[in-house]
Amino acid sequence: MTKLALLGALAATGLTAGIASASTLDDVKARGTLNCGVNSGLVGFATPDANGNWTGFDVAICKAVAAAVLGDASKVTYVPVSSQNRFTALSSGEIDLLSRNTTWTFSRDVDLKLDFAGVNYYDGQGFMVRKDLGVTSAKELDGATVCIQTGTTTELNLADYFKANGMTYNPVSVDTNSEGEQQFLAGACDAYTTDASGLAATRAAFANPGDYIILPEIISKEPLGPSVRHGDNQWGDIVRWTLNALIAAEEYGITSTNADELASSSENPEIRRILGTEGDLGKMFGLDAEWAKRAIKAGGNYGEIFAATIGESTPIGLARGLNAQWTQGGLLYAPPFR
Known part of the structure; x- marks a missing residue:
């Protein structure tokens, strides 16, 4: 078998194997x-x-x-x-x-x-805060403590947004939405950030959803x-x-x-x-x-x-x-x- 024929046979074998795999x-x-x-x-x-x-x-x-x-x-x-x-x-x-x-x-x-x-x-990333915090804009969160899920696009978006607006924040990392909810309700953070739809879903599960507001800013594209x-x-x-x-x-x-x-x-x-x-x-x-x-x-x-x-x-x-x-x-x- 010529070298060219051998290469062709190997390629065909690989192709066949790929097709045959489940x-x-x-x-x-x-x-x-x-x-x-x-x-x-x-x-x-x-x-x-x-x-x-x-x-x-x-x-x-x-x-x-x-x-x-x-x-x-x-x-x-x-x-x-x-x-x-x-x-x-x-x-x-x-x-x-x-x-x-x-x-x-x-x-x-x-x-x-x-x-x-x-x-x-x-969707797009937003912020939720307690109504009694008196904050009506994300641009008022300079120095705030923010709960955020690790392993998500929201971590990078949050850093970008605060840097672009000359603000600082203290992150509180959470592994799941339920943990973020618990930390937020316990007062461990001033704001919770995730997709706006996720914030709405999280707030709906609260005992008193009216005590919390989702701020108007959407800081990212989240398809x-x-x-x-x-x-x-x-x-x-x-x-x-x-x-x-x-x-x-x-x-x-x-x-x-x-x-x-x-x-x-x-x-x-x-x-x-x-x-x-x-x-x-x-x-x-x-x-x-x-x-x-x-x-x-x-x-x-x-x-x-x-x-x-x-x-x-x-x-x-x-x-x-x-x-x-x-x-x-x-x-x-x-x-x-x-």
């Missing part, structure tokens, strides 16, 4: 459950009840993917992960999907080799979204397009209750492609034609999920804002299903 989709199907990494407890986003049943905005992504892939939204094993171990849990294969209010950044995408499937919540391991494009596509299906479903008026009806009655080609009655999109990444319909029926479209978990009628009380559809002045925009 994919995440194969693993999930063989296991019969989706291992989904979630917050250890953040009201509105991911919390278990007394019976261990998980609900929340991020949990809904886990359920939608399980419904799309396994045909059953309940086939999820929820794995609580902290801000420090969430990426290790994903890269090691302990979880198949990370759906834990995680910011998409350059270093996480490139250096940690995560693939973000999109943005399910456009939060689900992520998967780098290198498994098929699995990344499944998670990405499941999220897109939930977003598109809201735009086209597909809900958890009318999906079956629209699948058979709609004359809109895009709706028919999403719901699997026209074209064969599912086959392109190893699923059947009704994967997206099942995902939508699992917990509703994006708007239904938002309203039920963190919307204005919930204790969290978040307005849609940037998370409104692009047709309503927001940033939500799903690519075409064709």
Whole structure:
């Protein structure tokens, strides 16, 4: 065999080995459950009840993917992960999907080799203080003691913000949101900083939420979204397009209750492609034609999920804002299903 032929054979062997190795989709199907990494407890986003049943905005992504892939939204094993171990849990294969209010950044995408499937919540970092502190702006926090979770983008953002404004602060490092909540309520810090949505969720769990205010400044961009391991494009596509299906479903008026009806009655080609009655999109990444319909029926479209978990009628009380559809002045925009 010539040197050129040998190199070609080795390359082909490596390629074959890569193709033959089990994919995440194969693993999930063989296991019969989706291992989904979630917050250890953040009201509105991911919390278990007394019976261990998980609900929340991020949990809904886990359920939608399980419904799309396994045909059953309940086939999820929820794995609580902290801000420090969430990426290790994903890269090691302990979880198949990370759906834990995680910011998409350059270093996480490139250096940690995560693939973000999109943005399910456009957020920004804020500050919460006790109302009786008398502070109405983050720029009045010079010299304050600030509780902050380690292993998060908020650490760097906090340092940048105070430096840029010529202020100093004393950090109190916490490992989890629950620890941050405890320290803040105990008076160990003047302010608690994290994503504004997280602050709203944390405040909603307080016995007297009206005693605390979230300051108006948003000091960063925090595009939060689900992520998967780098290198498994098929699995990344499944998670990405499941999220897109939930977003598109809201735009086209597909809900958890009318999906079956629209699948058979709609004359809109895009709706028919999403719901699997026209074209064969599912086959392109190893699923059947009704994967997206099942995902939508699992917990509703994006708007239904938002309203039920963190919307204005919930204790969290978040307005849609940037998370409104692009047709309503927001940033939500799903690519075409064709």
